[in-house]
Amino acid sequence: MQFAQRLQNVETSAIREIFKLLGRPGIISFAGGFPDASLFDATGIAQATRRAIEQHPAAALQYGPTEGYQPLREQIARHMQTEGAQVQPQDLIVTTGSQQALDLLGKIMLSPGDKVLVEGPTFLATIQCFRLYGAEVISVPIDEHGVQTDALERLIVEHQPRLVYLIPTFGNPSGALLPLERRRKVLELAAAHQVLVVEDNPYGELYFDAPPPPSLLALSTEVAGSRDYLAYCGSFSKTLSPGLRLGWLVAPAALLANAVMCKQFSDANSSMLAQVSTSEYWQTGRQTATLRQVQQTYARRATLMGECLRRELGNALAFTQPQGGMFIWARLTGANGTSTDAAAFVQRAIAQGVAVVPGTPFYASAPDTATFRMSYATVAEDRIIEGVSRLARALG
Amino acid sequence: MQFAQRLQNVETSAIREIFKLLGRPGIISFAGGFPDASLFDATGIAQATRRAIEQHPAAALQYGPTEGYQPLREQIARHMQTEGAQVQPQDLIVTTGSQQALDLLGKIMLSPGDKVLVEGPTFLATIQCFRLYGAEVISVPIDEHGVQTDALERLIVEHQPRLVYLIPTFGNPSGALLPLERRRKVLELAAAHQVLVVEDNPYGELYFDAPPPPSLLALSTEVAGSRDYLAYCGSFSKTLSPGLRLGWLVAPAALLANAVMCKQFSDANSSMLAQVSTSEYWQTGRQTATLRQVQQTYARRATLMGECLRRELGNALAFTQPQGGMFIWARLTGANGTSTDAAAFVQRAIAQGVAVVPGTPFYASAPDTATFRMSYATVAEDRIIEGVSRLARALG
Structure with a gap:
């Protein structure tokens, strides 16, 4: 075959x-x-799942909106607002893990031969995911503070990539934390070169002594035009449970509309049982x-x-x-x-x-x-x- | 953008x-x-979900194998055996709804310009799903008994399609039931022309007076060489709950290995909470x-x-x-x-x-x-x- x-x-x-x-x-x-x-928090999740099915059986057990369970979208938006990002529920969709957000971005953005810049080193599954859409994936060197923004600028000019994928906060595998000034520079590059930057942020909440600098998404209000070239992938996998298999994607409206369209033909919607349960869990406040x-x-x-x-x-x-x-x-x-x-x-x-x-x-x-x-x-x-x-x- | x-x-x-x-x-x-x-069965599903988290917290809440939760794969295989299909657990993977099985098949099989034959009419999301991989999708005429196999043969010869997608049992939207003889003919065409036939079977268990003829998968033992060109998509959405967002894909080994690889970069694994809960539910026997x-x-x-x-x-x-x-x-x-x-x-x-x-x-x-x-x-x-x-x- x-x-x-x-x-x-x-x-x-x-x-x-x-x-x-x-x-x-x-x-x-x-x-x-x-x-x-x-x-x-198995106890808390078990209780939330029971409430989800008992109190919202038609939502938890039926097909749901491709965009995600509306109360959960609202909770995610509020959560991101507390982290300084200006996000409304309609600015995001729920995805089947943040891995699906990457897959949707690949499907929407990448034609065979397109170039993608990533940190060298970066998350393995991102490289393979984008290569499956025919992309040529190119590493940008990092140091102990994450991606080197001067090298990033040079490679953007050289390769005219379709997108730049970064894990700016406690990167995988680097563990590196991108400082505030480099974050601003990344946003300036996105706006100046009109290149989509994808901020993957599964680890941002797992800080030890002090919170990290604001996400690129939160900072984008300070850099004119950058929000139009910024997508953000969030995840419940590291803070709550990967077994729910839920993440989310924040993106500019036209990109997000295409993500909804592609998701409809990828898995129709993410597990409503998982979504309603997560929403119920978050209402308890136990996540703190x-x-x-x-x-x-x-x-x-x-x-x-x-x-x-x-x-x-x-x-x-x-x-x-x-x-x-x-x-x-x-x-x-x-x-x-x-x-x-x-x-x-x-x-x-x-x-x-x-x-x-x-x-x-x-x-x-x-x-x-x-x-x-x-x-x-x-x-x-x-x-x-x-x-x-x-x-x-x-x-x- | x-x-x-x-x-x-x-x-x-x-x-x-x-x-x-x-x-x-x-x-x-x-x-x-x-x-x-x-x-x-909200009550039964709620009970199963509670047992899943209480008795198997590490399985239900953690990442899982891309292939699916092993006990569930075994249950699906046994279930398909009772319906006459020779399926072992390693012959199938669990998918995020059968929609994901279609998406994986598109990703694995279809290059831009490839042709796909489908029933005219067929499931809308299949047409769009395959078109997103660049396929030219062509309708094969149906009558009240489903796809017209003489027309199918003619169009296979004419178009040399990469795959043929059929809903032989209570099709969507046709409601049609493909008779036994036409099922045999489809399998003979698959083997003779070495073309992959995808049997989508979300409705097969929803029969009214009498069970339908055996699935193409079950019948394939009677048509030499046909199993090598047959993929089967199953679903829990119509018999149990779409909110779980679970289906499965049975396929020849090489195809299935590629499906696992692609799924790893699509959503890593389907919700383990949903998989372990479904497995627990099936153990109760309430599904009958x-x-x-x-x-x-x-x-x-x-x-x-x-x-x-x-x-x-x-x-x-x-x-x-x-x-x-x-x-x-x-x-x-x-x-x-x-x-x-x-x-x-x-x-x-x-x-x-x-x-x-x-x-x-x-x-x-x-x-x-x-x-x-x-x-x-x-x-x-x-x-x-x-x-x-x-x-x-x-x-x-």
């Missing part, structure tokens, strides 16, 4: 390799990307305490992992201590004659009983082969200590 | 026109396509009684609507009494000087206070402008009687 040409653009073997790492018995895994299921516990737990684990890494691997490893999110992105420096080959390091780490993810697949182009990703989000503290000791033994 | 070329292939104004009809106050609507929400009540209610309404139409509109209307499903597809015959212009008829019907859907948008090509669709599924019996009286007055 002959398949569509677009499938030839996607390379999944690297991804499969990563997934294979996760299942080995006895291994301590820093390789995952999931939130910690033990922090989900749930989020606080997630923030505190991840902060503790991040601090511990950072301390262990500095103590055990010393200057053989370079990384920035994350201020939020789920990931530490690290680079083998080669100090004291250690190897900078992260792929080989990962193999030795697995042999020692600890899994991390090699960095190369996270690059759409020009990979830094000395990098790898660790997540502390799901790992108990004693396992973090032991896992980092094993990593140190893998330095060789 | 410039959007992707593929959006230019889709015409949504006809669909919007139809949706506008549904909201008018006081109107009796035969125009819908939803199942009757009052027949959903739920389905029986749906069958009996729709059967009663279909019988009544057919009687009323014959009595009130007589030979001005041609239609086949459905043996299952949700729809009556009718044709204005022009008898006794009545008009055969269904678009004008629909406008007069709305003026009389009853909504039906004009047939033209259901055709990918060569529409029969005398046709329209009625659904009896959600309409109480006294409203069916009154609604058909209004329709008769609209004959003019």
Whole structure:
């Protein structure tokens, strides 16, 4: 059987390799990307789901509007307003996870051969998602503060991309936090070059000590014309539960109308059971305490992992201590004659009983082969200590 | 902002026109396509959802396998085995409604310019879904027994389509039931011409007096080589609840592997809350009684609507009494000087206070402008009687 040409653009073997790492018995895994299921508010969600079906059976169990359950759209809009973004319910649609928002953006924006700029490194599934629509995906270099805006400007001019995809706040895999001035610069570039910037923000609420700078969306009021070239993807997966499979997309009106049209033919609407349940949950206000516990737990684990890494691997490893999110992105420096080959390091780490993810697949182009990703989000503290000791033994 | 070329292939104004009809106050609507929400087993689903979260919180609230929740895959496979199809859990994936199965098939199979054959008329969202992948969608004529297999063969030879999409059992909008012999012929054509046939079967369980002939999937064991060119889309939306937003796709291994890959970048996985809840619900066995009540209610309404139409509109209307499903597809015959212009008829019907859907948008090509669709599924019996009286007055 002959398949569509677009499938030839996607390379999944690297991804499969990563997934294979996760299942080995006895291994301590820093390789995952999931939130910690033990922090989900199962009691609260169970109660909300019961109320959803008992009090709104026709809404929760029937087909719903492609745009999303209206009370939930209103709650999301209010929530984003409290974070400083000017968003009305009609400015957003509910999506089947933020992954679907990316898929819809690809379908709406990308014709074969179009170029897309992303952070190098960035979220793996974004690269593959856009490649499936025929895009050429190009990496923009980052540093410890996220995307380098001078390089971004140069590459926008050079490639005339159809869109720029960024995770400015506690990026995956970088963990980096884009400072306020670079955020302004990104918005100025969007307006000046009339290029769509997609702000993916699944981790923004997972800050540790202090809230991050305003989202690009919130800041866009300060940069004339930038809102017309800005889309925003939000998610309930890291703050409430990925099992609901809900996210949202904020976008300019014409883009959003096309997203609704494409979503109608992609899955008609997102699970109404999940949407009405999430709306009921949010009405209880329990999400505040749930989020606080997630923030505190991840902060503790991040601090511990950072301390262990500095103590055990010393200057053989370079990384920035994350201020939020789920990931530490690290680079083998080669100090004291250690190897900078992260792929080989990962193999030795697995042999020692600890899994991390090699960095190369996270690059759409020009990979830094000395990098790898660790997540502390799901790992108990004693396992973090032991896992980092094993990593140190893998330095060789 | 410039959007992707593929959006230019889709015409949504006809669909919007139809949706506008549904909201008018006081109107009796035969125009819908939803199942009757009052027949959903809200109590059973609420109980199943509670058990899902209480007993399987880590499964129901976390990310899950892209292929679907394994116990649910096993239940679906067993269910299909009882219907005569040889299906193992690894032969299917769970999808976000059967609409997502169609979207994945489009993504996997269709390159711009590829041809697709569908029944004329067929499910609107399929036409648009495939057009979004650049396909040229061509109608194959149907009669009261569904697709005309001689015409299908001729058009396969003429167009060399990438796939053939059929709803053989109680089609939407046709309501038609493809007889056993034509089913065999379809399978022979699939094998002989090595063309993928997609069997969409959301209505097959909604039979009235007697079960329909075996699905193409079940019959494929009798036609050598046909299974290699057969995909099957199932759905929980008409038998359990559309609010769960769950369906499934059975396909040959290589195609299914590509579906998993594409789904990973479309929505990662379908709502695990919905999947685990559905699995728990099915374990109770309550679906048998739920389905029986749906069958009996729709059967009663279909019988009544057919009687009323014959009595009130007589030979001005041609239609086949459905043996299952949700729809009556009718044709204005022009008898006794009545008009055969269904678009004008629909406008007069709305003026009389009853909504039906004009047939033209259901055709990918060569529409029969005398046709329209009625659904009896959600309409109480006294409203069916009154609604058909209004329709008769609209004959003019």
